[in-house]
Amino acid sequence: MRMAALRVAIVGAGPSGIYAAEALSSLPDLVVDVDIFDALPVPFGLVRYGVAPDHTSIRGVRDTLDKTLNNEGVRFFGNVRVGVDISLNELSDDYDAVLLTYGASSDQHLGVPGEEHKGSIPATELVSWYCGNPDAQRTLIEDSIRGVSSVVVIGVGNVAVDVARILVKAPGALDETDMPQHVLDALSNTDITDVHIVGRRGPAQASFTTKELRELGELSGVEVLVDPDDLDMDAISLEAIASNKVAARNVEVLREWSSRAPQNLPRRLHFHFFRRPLELIGDNAVEGVVLERTEFGEDGQLRGTGSTEEIAAQLVVRSVGYRGVPIVGIELDERSGTIPNNAGRVTREGMVVPGIYVAGWIKRGPSGIIGTNKKCAVATVDALLADYADGSLPARAGAGSIVSLLEEHEIDFSTTQSWRNVDIAERELGQSRGRERTTIHERSDLLVVGRNG
Ligand code: NAP
Numbered sequence: 001m002r003m004a005a006l007r008v009a010i011v012g013a014g015p016s017g018i019y020a021a022e023a024l025s026s027l028p029d030l031v032v033d034v035d036i037f038d039a040l041p042v043p044f045g046l047v048r049y050g051v052a053p054d055h056t057s058i059r060g061v062r063d064t065l066d067k068t069l070n071n072e073g074v075r076f077f078g079n080v081r082v083g084v085d086i087s088l089n090e091l092s093d094d095y096d097a098v099l100l101t102y103g104a105s106s107d108q109h110l111g112v113p114g115e116e117h118k119g120s121i122p123a124t125e126l127v128s129w130y131c132g133n134p135d136a137q138r139t140l141i142e143d144s145i146r147g148v149s150s151v152v153v154i155g156v157g158n159v160a161v162d163v164a165r166i167l168v169k170a171p172g173a174l175d176e177t178d179m180p181q182h183v184l185d186a187l188s189n190t191d192i193t194d195v196h197i198v199g200r201r202g203p204a205q206a207s208f209t210t211k212e213l214r215e216l217g218e219l220s221g222v223e224v225l226v227d228p229d230d231l232d233m234d235a236i237s238l239e240a241i242a243s244n245k246v247a248a249r250n251v252e253v254l255r256e257w258s259s260r261a262p263q264n265l266p267r268r269l270h271f272h273f274f275r276r277p278l279e280l281i282g283d284n285a286v287e288g289v290v291l292e293r294t295e296f297g298e299d300g301q302l303r304g305t306g307s308t309e310e311i312a313a314q315l316v317v318r319s320v321g322y323r324g325v326p327i328v329g330i331e332l333d334e335r336s337g338t339i340p341n342n343a344g345r346v347t348r349e350g351m352v353v354p355g356i357y358v359a360g361w362i363k364r365g366p367s368g369i370i371g372t373n374k375k376c377a378v379a380t381v382d383a384l385l386a387d388y389a390d391g392s393l394p395a396r397a398g399a400g401s402i403v404s405l406l407e408e409h410e411i412d413f414s415t416t417q418s419w420r421n422v423d424i425a426e427r428e429l430g431q432s433r434g435r436e437r438t439t440i441h442e443r444s445d446l447l448v449v450g451r452n453g
Contacts, residue, residue: 004033004073006388007396009095011082011327012102013038014045015370016360018065019377020099025071030385033073035095035402037086040134041078041414041446042422043069045103047370048439049133052162053177054169061370069416077406078414079447083328085411088356094398094405097355097384100330100346101377104322104337104361110154114280115318119144123159123319130166130187132180132439134446142186148314149191152289154277155319156199156206161213163317168195168267170221178430178437194268196311200276200294201302203230203247203254204237210249216269217257223265226258230273236296278308280316288312322366330356338365344380345387355394357384418450425449 008024010017013036024032042048044062051058069076082088082102091098107122109115121144128136151167153160166174171188179187199206206213217224231254233241241248254271275291282288293307323337331348333340339358340347346356359380360373368376387393398405406413422440430437440446 002031002073004031006030006032006097007095008032008034008384009091009098009402010034010036011038011091011098011100012036012045012360012362013040013043013076013078014101014103014360014373015047015061015065016103016363016373016377017045017099017101018043018068019374020101020359020381021074022068022071023378023381024384025068025074027385031073033075035075035077037077037080037082037091039079039081039102041443041450042419043076043078049131050127051131051370052127052166053131053179053439054166054174055162056177058370059178069419074416076414076416076419077402078418078450079443080406080411080413085409086405088327088329090398090405092355092394093396094402095355096388096393096396097357099357099359099380099384100327100339100362101358101360102327102362104324104366106323106325106337107318108321108323108337110277110318110320112277112279114282114286117280117282117286118284119148119282119286119314120280120316120318123153123155123163123317124322126163126317127159130179130183132178132183132441134441134443136441138182142182144315145186145190145192147191150194150196150311150313151192151315151317152196152198152311152313153317153319154198154289155321156197156208156273157319157321158208158212159322160197160317160319161208161216163319164195164197164269165216165219167192167317168222168269169219170267173220176435178426178435178439180439180441181433182441193266194270196270196272196313198275198277198289198291198311199271199273202234202237202240202273203251203271204233204240204244205247206250206273208250210246210253213250213253217253219269221265222267222269223263224257224260224269224271226254226271228258230271231255231258234296236300272311275309276302276304281310286314286316289316322361324362324365336365338362344383354387354392412447414447414450418447421453422446422450424453 107124129141279290293305326332359377
């Protein structure tokens with residue numbers, strides 16, 4: 001019989017959580033039982049609900065993560081909201097250690113007038129919707145994109161690039177993806193002709209990566225427009241491209257686009273740098289964005305020049321970063337939206353909270369690529385194992401029977417087998433439409449299919 005030396009609960013079945021489960025369940029000389037909890041009925045977090053569906057090779061990481069769910073001692077419990085359906089204390093009682101890897105699901109705000117107008121949406125919501133997240137606000141997004149011809153995307157990170165690409169792609173260009181059918185239908189029926197991407201700093205300070213940027217220049221029927229004046233390099237930008245290869249390559253790509261002759265294609269992607277949003281205008285619904293020109297002052301700080309301009313748009317997507325949310329019983333650093341920690345050990349008022357750990361975006365903020373979370377999760381697992389080895393994990397008080405506890409709380413939880421059933425059903429649904437997979441988006445459908453196959 002399998003006798004685990006250690007029982008670990010992981011809260012969040014995204015890449016960080018599953019990388020941590022992989023590290024814990026493949027130790028050569030220690031038997032560890034790992035239970036992974038997620039508020040969603042299916043695993044893989046941002047790999048399923050954040051990576052753009054047309055980026056199939058990055059989404060392919062799912063297959064690697066999926067293998068971990070087969071590891072001996074690893075179980076998945078979906079549709080369980082830790083902090084709501086079951087408390088963190090109940091988990092702490094039942095496990096030797098709890099590892100929080102639930103990411104950063106909320107969004108940052110611009111803090112400008114008009115931000116709450118109809119037609120102003122966070123990128124987080126748009127991404128959730130097009131990936132088929134059951135919690136996405138479907139009506140809000142579908143109402144917001146209907147009848148829109150011009151879009152402003154605020155922010156110049158990879159999420160802004162994803163959002164701009166998805167919105168500007170030709171009708172039908174996404175049909176091969178696993179997007180739910182209602183998403184494909186809504187995107188095919190938009191009248192979007194112009195997407196404006198706005199960066200408050202210069203092209204040398206943009207945080208998108210070159211591969212993602214370059215892809216925008218390869219979209220069929222889409223012309224990329226860059227104002228050559230935005231590429232005049234000030235001293236700070238010259239320093240940035242001299243010291244940062246990605247910045248230099250990005251500027252090179254933008255420079256090449258700025259020198260292209262007009263092509264008169266049906267849809268356009270416009271880049272605007274050194275402009276920050278001052279106001280979203282319109283009577284309740286967005287009609288445009290007022291931007292102020294910016295520059296670097298002698299102190300190196302960005303400042304407004306007082307010169308303003310307006311872009312007409314019926315949709316504004318705020319892509320200015322994700323933000324972590326608190327979990328009952330644990331302090332959140334309001335400034336960074338992360339959980340204070342010391343090398344992955346959660347701290348409260350500077351003191352380590354024994355047995356509680358953190359990894360991924362909720363540990364270090366929303367940055368890096370999927371693989372960054374592997375290193376991050378392994379570092380936290382190392383801290384946890386060191387604490388186990390020196391006897392500093394708290395004594396376990398509970399009976400170690402999480403299934404009974406979930407049943408007692410009448411939680412309709414899903415399991416690894418439920419995911420296997422959903423996986424098969426999604427592949428069959430996709431194949432019936434000539435695609436590899438179609439995402440099932442309704443929570444109730446995911447639960448029913450998961451239960452019954
Ligand atoms: P990000 O890279 O941090 O970009 C946020 C953008 O918002 C920056 O351009 C930032 O400008 C801007 N911003 C912040 N506050 C603003 C304000 N008040 N007004 C105007 N602009 C503002 O974040 P992200 O795009 O959400 O991406 C999150 C992480 O996921 C990143 O690590 C990203 O690389 C990763 N990701 C990767 C991929 C991929 O590999 N294909 C795809 C999607 C996401 P400043 O720089 O001036 O602050």
